[in-house]
Amino acid sequence: MKGFQETASSEKTPFWLDPRKRAILFQLMTFAVVGLLAYYLTSNTLINLKKQSIATGFGFLQKESAFEIGESLIPYSAANTYARALLVGALNTIKVAFIGVVITIILGTIIGVARLSTNWLLSKLAAIYIEVMQDIPILLQLFFWYAIFYETLPSPREAISPGAGIFLSNRGVAFTVPQAHPAHLYMFLALMSGCVIVYLIRRWARKRQERTGKIFPAFRVGIAIIFGLPFLTWLAFGAPLGMNVPKLGGFNFEGGLTVSPEFIALLLGLVLYTAAFVAEVVRAGIQSVSKGQREAAMSIGLRPVPVLNLVILPQALRVIVPPLTSQMLNLTKNSSLAVAIGYPDFVSVANTTINQTGQSIEGVAIIMTVYLFFSLSTSAFMNWYNKRVALVER
Amino acid sequence: MKQAVPAGELKPPVTHIGIIGWTKTNLFDGVFNSILTLVTLFFLWKVVPPLFRWAFLDSAWHTTGQACREAAGACWSIISINYRFILFGFYPYEEQWRPLLAMLILFGLLFYSRNREHWKKSLAYAWIIGLFTMGLLMTGGILGLPPVESTQWGGLPLTLLLAVFGLTAAYPLGVMLALGRRSRMTGVKVLCVLYIELIRGVPLISLLFMSSIIFPLFLPEGVTFNKILRAQVAIILFTAAYIAEVIRGGLQGMARGQYEAAESMGLNYYQTMRLVILPQALKIVIPPTVSILISAFKDTSLVVIIALFDLLKTTQSVLSNPEWMGFSREAYVFVAILYFLGCFSMSNYSRRLEKELSKGD
Known part of the structure; x- marks a missing residue:
């Protein structure tokens, strides 16, 4: 090959027959086409914007938003700026995505394991669930759950109470929550410090096991610390037991914690839909670990729990994590469908902003940037995790 | 003298064969499994009969909306009376x-x-x-057919149109993007990677917003595209990125020897790809491509948000009619069944194809 090229170049190859030069030329042409297209579109846009006298730029973010948002994690009113409105929307998206991801993983794992169960009935039920949920568009499911809420459930006056201080009505679900008390803050701090302590203990226990071979019951001690510390804090504050029970006042419940029907419908739709996909991922992961692995682990005398923890799970997770990541990202992206049922998520707030200000380009750019940020940061985290659990080959 | 019975004539115990044996191994194998079965059966008994009564026994099948409200069960009349509108939208009757x-x-x-x-x-x-x-x-x-404006298109044909044309146009684009991503030319590769990751990172709905509000700004004055075509472009651009990733998987699955063999025969890049690599790579990725087709079909429902009258939107406009207000469950169940039939037959086919394709190897 080399010799051939040398003889060819000695006869002065024309540049269009030299692969390297041709590649450069081809790339230049590609860039030129893309650049021209971009220039054409931008210039058209600028002319159109000038004609419609729309100002460009992100200055509108500092203006007063003048619209209310149904639910918000931070204080917000119509007098606040658009920037703050968008922040409220982003936090609402994070809220539903985070809660959704946690529940989805749990539910999906249960269904995936049920699918593999030797119990014929359970396995077939799980299979039907997976197939049906995967084959119905998520948007349709969201509409369905939302309709169930506002059509089927009674008004707050005749709310259904399935028990334990929970009230179901077409205005949402009202929960009984503990009365606000300063102890709660300290209990939360105790929980956090408990987690840190457990992490340190586990590290120490692993090191000690490597050095001496002695096993420390890190799991049981960890559970005791994580639950025990907040409990002790609670006792130290005199065990406040006040409950904030939702009461019917006017047309809706007062007190307690009320979750809006939009939020519930969105969460329900996202979780039930994505759990079907997660179940398939989990099933594939568990099936990928060969039977011999379990048998080998048991034959060296490991008990069932260590077999699962030390042999099966680390291998199954390796297969599960990458597709699981993309399912979690799908859930986050699908949460943008909230705009269709009126939950004030990021896209919904941005859409209102676009409609009010006419800053469509900036609005869509903000939506895309924020979702790209969500996606890229999640996949960066998952790549890091994946690298940690990945097989270390020789 | 007693004769030993030949082993072949001995029947297995009753508890191991037939219905009893099957039930024992599959449903009541151990305490835990038995409890699971009983709990599941109880759950089914609680859910299925009332659902059956609601859907079939107490339901109204072809009545007015008023009569429906008096029926205890489902109101399927909303479908049987309005099916023409749900399926075809505003297309002339x-x-x-x-x-x-x-x-x-x-x-x-x-x-x-x-x-x-x-x-x-x-x-x-x-x-x-x-x-x-x-x-x-x-x-x-x-041919004597009166023209019908695309603004009047709607219902199931629109859904199918968006899905079928979306995929047909996205496929070649996806192949090109996949080849670009695997290219040795850094510039082309970077462009393709940027495109694919950008599109895969954002929700489809942001692209649909873009198509409905920004796209008109891109065009020179006086040139307009109709709304359906703009949504179609957004769906194509979106689907192409996903197809590209699937095809890239197929390309990575090709053995190096295939490239080397093609090169040693003196084929250039285009010949190598067209005659050797792509035919094999595309065959490997048929099953995942069908899953892309399924999600593209489901994703077309998102055009509801930019107010195109697809199957879901026509259903919703029936529901906004005062006579039929409040029967969302029945209407959505009907649409869900349509989507389910479409997707299920596709996924079933994909599984069959996967089996067929792996048989040869």
Whole structure:
């Protein structure tokens, strides 16, 4: 090959027959086409914007938003700026995505394991669930759950109470929550410090096991610390037991914690839909670990729990994590469908902003940037995790 | 003297064969499993009979909305009375045989294409002619067919149109993006990676917003595209990125030897790809491509948000009619069944194909 090229170049190859030069030329042409297209579109846009006298730029973010948002994690009113409105929307998206991801993983794992169960009935039920949920568009499911809420459930006056201080009505679900008390803050701090302590203990226990071979019951001690510390804090504050029970006042419940029907419908739709996909991922992961692995682990005398923890799970997770990541990202992206049922998520707030200000380009750019940020940061985290659990080959 | 019974004549114990044996191994194998079975049966007993009564026994099948409200069960009348609108939207009533015929052609082509023995060049021509005929039937304007504006298109034909044309156009684009991403030319590669990751990172709805509000700004004055076409472009751009990733998987699955063999025969890049690599790589990725088709079909429902009258939107506009208000469950269940039938047959087919394809290896 080399010799051939040398003889060819000695006869002065024309540049269009030299692969390297041709590649450069081809790339230049590609860039030129893309650049021209971009220039054409931008210039058209600028002319159109000038004609419609729309100002460009992100200055509108500092203006007063003048619209209310149904639910918000931070204080917000119509007098606040658009920037703050968008922040409220982003936090609402994070809220539903985070809660959704946690529940989805749990539910999906249960269904995936049920699918593999030797119990014929359970396995077939799980299979039907997976197939049906995967084959119905998520948007349709969201509409369905939302309709169930506002059509089927009674008004707050005749709310259904399935028990334990929970009230179901077409205005949402009202929960009984503990009365606000300063102890709660300290209990939360105790929980956090408990987690840190457990992490340190586990590290120490692993090191000690490597050095001496002695096993420390890190799991049981960890559970005791994580639950025990907040409990002790609670006792130290005199065990406040006040409950904030939702009461019917006017047309809706007062007190307690009320979750809006939009939020519930969105969460329900996202979780039930994505759990079907997660179940398939989990099933594939568990099936990928060969039977011999379990048998080998048991034959060296490991008990069932260590077999699962030390042999099966680390291998199954390796297969599960990458597709699981993309399912979690799908859930986050699908949460943008909230705009269709009126939950004030990021896209919904941005859409209102676009409609009010006419800053469509900036609005869509903000939506895309924020979702790209969500996606890229999640996949960066998952790549890091994946690298940690990945097989270390020789 | 007693004769030993030959082993072949001994029947296995009753508890190990037949219905009892099957029940024992599959449902009541141990305490935990038995409890699981009983709990599941209890749950089914609680859910299925009332659901059955609601859907079939107490339901109203072909009545007015008023009579429906008095029925205790489901109101299927909302479907049987309004099915023409749900399926065809605002398409002129007398002309609705045209989208129906177009859909029948599509189903016929899909059905014929199921068999892999029919995958020849003639099938490709049949598809091109078929798609062209469908478009002609929908638009009209020739052969004495009155023209129908695309603003009047709606319902199931629109959903199918967005999905089928979306995928047909996205496929070649996806192949090009995948080849670009695997290219040795850094510039091309970077462009393709940027495009694919950007599109895959954002939700489809942001692209649909873009198509409905920003796209008109991109065009020079006086040039306008209709809304359906703009949404179609957004769906194509979106689907292409996902197809590109699937095809990249196929390309990575090709052994190096294939490239080297092609090169040693003196084939250039285009010949290598067209004659050696792509035919094999595309064959590997048929099953995942079908899953992309399924999600593209489901994703077309998102055009509701930019107010195109697809199947879901026509259903919702029936629901906003005061006579039929409040029967969302029945209406959505009907639409869900339609989507389910479409997706289920596709995923079933994909599984069968996967089995067939792996048989040869």
